[in-house]
Structure formats: C-alpha cells, structure tokens
Amino acid sequence: MPDQTLDTKGLSCPLPILHAKRILQKMPPGQILAVEATDPGSAKDFESFCTQTGNSLLSASESSGVFFYTIRKV
Amino acid sequence: MNGEKKMAIIATQGTLDWAYPPLILATTAAALDYQVSMFYTFYGLQVLRKNLDLRLSPMGNPAMPMPVSLPVLMQALPGMEAMATAIMRKKLTKRGVASVRTLRDMALESEVRIIACQMTVDLFAFRREDLIDGIVFAGATAFMEAAAKANITLYT
Numbered sequence: 158m159p160d161q162t163l164d165t166k167g168l169s170c171p172l173p174i175l176h177a178k179r180i181l182q183k184m185p186p187g188q189i190l191a192v193e194a195t196d197p198g199s200a201k202d203f204e205s206f207c208t209q210t211g212n213s214l215l216s217a218s219e220s221s222g223v224f225f226y227t228i229r230k231v
Numbered sequence: 232m233n234g235e236k237k238m239a240i241i242a243t244q245g246t247l248d249w250a251y252p253p254l255i256l257a258t259t260a261a262a263l264d265y266q267v268s269m270f271y272t273f274y275g276l277q278v279l280r281k282n283l284d285l286r287l288s289p290m291g292n293p294a295m296p297m298p299v300s301l302p303v304l305m306q307a308l309p310g311m312e313a314m315a316t317a318i319m320r321k322k323l324t325k326r327g328v329a330s331v332r333t334l335r336d337m338a339l340e341s342e343v344r345i346i347a348c349q350m351t352v353d354l355f356a357f358r359r360e361d362l363i364d365g366i367v368f369a370g371a372t373a374f375m376e377a378a379a380k381a382n383i384t385l386y387t
Contacts, residue, residue, distance in 0.1 A: 167327045178341075196327075206262070
C-alpha cells in the first residue's frame with residue numbers, strides 16, 4: 158500500500174515530475190508514493206527521474222491510457 | 232545530493248512560446264536536485280514582469296500552427312497577434328501545460344536563482360518594482376561565476 162498518492166492525469170510535462178518531487182521531498186525515506194498520469198512521456202521520465210535522484214521505481218504499468226507508478230523515497 | 236549538480240541557463244526570449252523552454256528545464260533540473268541559475272536578459276525580462284502579458288506572433292514564423300494558412304502580408308494585420316496568442320493559450324490549457332506564471336512560481340519555490348540583467352533592465356527602462364520579487368539584479372560577471380561551476384550551461 159502506498160503511503161501517499163498523486164493524481165497528475167491531464168497534466169503535461171514537466172508537471173507530473175514537479176508535483177511528484179514536491180511530495181517526495183516532504184515524505185520520510187522508505188515511504189512509497191503512487192502516481193497516476195496520462196502524459197505518455199511520463200513513462201520514460203519517471204524512470205529517468207528515479208535514476209537521477211536515487212529513488213526507486215518499484216513499478217510502472219499502463220491501463221487504457223493511464224500510467225501508474227510507485228516510487229520508494231530514498 | 233542537494234547542491235552537487237549545477238545548471239546555468241541564459242534566457243533571452245520574451246514571447247509566450249519561448250518563455251517555456253528555459254522554465255521547463257530549470258524547474259525539471261531543480262526537481263532532479265540541480266542548483267539552477269537563470270540569467271534573464273534582453274526580451275527575456277518580459278518573463279520576469281509582475282504583470283505578465285506574454286504574446287506571440289505568427290509573423291516570420293512559418294512553423295506556428297494556425298487554423299487557416301494565411302498569406303504573410305495578412306499576418307501583419309491588426310488582431311493577428313492577439314489571435315495567435317489566444318490560439319496558443321487555448322492549446323496550452325487544453326493539454327494541461329503549466330502556465331508561465333506557475334512555472335515561474337515553481338522555479339522560485341524550488342530555489343532556482345534568477346538573475347535579471349541590470350544592463351537590459353536599464354536599457355528597456357524597467358523599474359525594479361516592475362519585476363517579481365526574489366530575484367537578483369546583476370551583470371554578465373555574476374552569471375559567469377555560476378556558469379563556470381555548472382555541469383550544464385544552456386543558451387535559450
């Protein structure tokens with residue numbers, strides 16, 4: 158179960174990442190953030206965001222145009 | 232990790248479309264833990280105005296998508312700039328793209344350092360109070376200090 162959820166459906170780059178970062182910053186290490194997005198670019202972007210920030214991308218999936226990500230805060 | 236990676240951006244453009252790339256890159260870099268410095272100069276200063284009124288023109292820009300293709304001379308008619316601006320704003324809102332004001336606020340909130348070029352502030356007779364709070368007024372030397380330490384430097 159995620160500790161926090163973030164809905165970025167309908168938002169374009171770079172807002173999903175900016176909002177996710179804003180929330181992650183306030184979360185304690187080890188907690189999990191679940192993100193929903195419709196920006197097709199977000200798939201590569203969240204992967205790259207986690208690579209660059211050290212957070213772990215636990216899962217990434219897509220269902221009828223909605224992308225789901227879970228990220229563990231480093 | 233904070234403060235290790237640095238990016239420096241020069242922003243020279245003040246139209247509604249070209250206000251975006253530097254702000255998108257700056258806010259994204261800040262989200263990736265870069266310490267970002269932006270140097271706003273010449274027309275870029277329009278983006279720092281409290282009273283934001285950014286526009287764009289179809290003139291001389293064949294890449295600007297318009298609902299109907301207009302001969303170049305017609306693009307100079309009164310109202311064309313307003314129309315192009317309205318079309319772009321509508322597109323941006325419809326696609327869920329952040330407004331320039333939102334990105335600018337987010338940049339400041341994420342501690343992006345914004346420098347307004349004092350020489351062009353004077354050249355265009357801006358008053359300091361015309362521009363947003365939380366920015367620094369300085370010259371190219373101050374930007375060079377940031378750029379010299381940057382991993383990435385961009386000119387936009």
